[in-house]
Amino acid sequence: MITLLFFGPVADSVGQRRIEIEFSSGLRLGILRQQFAQDYPEAVRWVSFVAVNGVQARDDDIQIVDGSEIAFMAKFSGG
Amino acid sequence: MITLLFFGPVADSVGQRRIEIEFSSGLRLGILRQQFAQDYPEAVRWVSFVAVNGVQARDDDIQIVDGSEIAFMAKFSGG
Amino acid sequence: MKAPVRIQEEDFSQDDEIAALKLVSVRMGGIATFLGCARDFSEGREVSAISFDAYDSMALAEMNALRDEAIKRFGLIDARLVHRVGTVHGGDNIVFIAAGAEHRAEAFDACRWMIDTLKERVPIWKKEITPTGDAWVVPHP
């Protein structure tokens, strides 16, 4: 399983804080991104960063391993 | 009367924190300075600033009025 | 003793944080702190409350990395960072950062760098609750 995590404005727009999806071998970040944009066209407008297992990831070619946590994140506004 | 005030290293060197002296008309800051340097040659080495009634005074021509408080001060080292 | 880096709902005490910071060494001559507070007004709008959401595990890791980097980069003796989540009201504390160094210049530079960098790197989001509705804050680039 892969867990998609949403916070703040992204969570509000998606209407959920986490979604679990089936893992399929050969999964890359870019595929998850595209799927997310297709499923949540409103939410994706907020997204500025993606983190894979708590580390920011910019490369769509990153291979996603089973059990990963992918966070789609808006610009940070803490502090 | 004129009150001379000493603090910190100047007070330690003079051996007193205040000295009262007679007022004489026409008294100027320069005269007090000279007198102090003559009476306390050790203490005067510490002195970097003079204040007249709580305000720094650099001009030796300043006229001293009766009842004034003159502070002979070392470089500040607070904070 | 509380951890030097924390994300928490409850308020914190500056006295406690400073006491914990000082325990590290009596060679600390200067401590610079920054306290961010909730304002009742933001860019012309009245704000009733501010609500914070965080990606807790990542935010904590980033804040710890910030602390390590600040200590190394500015030669600090120690540093602490606390950020609140949940809902706060006008005047309430939001974030506290303390930098302790031998001398004040490093403490000031490090404290400022930590709050500036926290805003850039730490996954926390702020929503302003106003009489006319709620709005997530989008930082200016």
Add this chain to the structure above:
Amino acid sequence: MKAPVRIQEEDFSQDDEIAALKLVSVRMGGIATFLGCARDFSEGREVSAISFDAYDSMALAEMNALRDEAIKRFGLIDARLVHRVGTVHGGDNIVFIAAGAEHRAEAFDACRWMIDTLKERVPIWKKEITPTGDAWVVPHP
């Protein structure tokens, strides 16, 4: 409520000072503080205690003038300055400065300016008490 500018023998609480500062306005978004502490070591010498002497009336007037100038110059909402006199030991608080502003940049700039300027303008003198004798501190130019 304690005065915003004080010279005193007793210790102070950051929590109390910050609470007093915040009372002025809920429009204060950033508070920068500086806390100066006694170190047990100075320029290679072990220091057992530090003793402070002040020209109280002039020092208080200069600190009040500093506060007024900082508020005006940096657009602060408020500021507080407390300096201890008498004898303090390693780790003890010496001086506390807090600057509250709408935004953090002004708060940091003002806090730093106040401690830098306090050292230049306020008639207070420091004596280091060491195992090998006492020495008044002469600041480097």
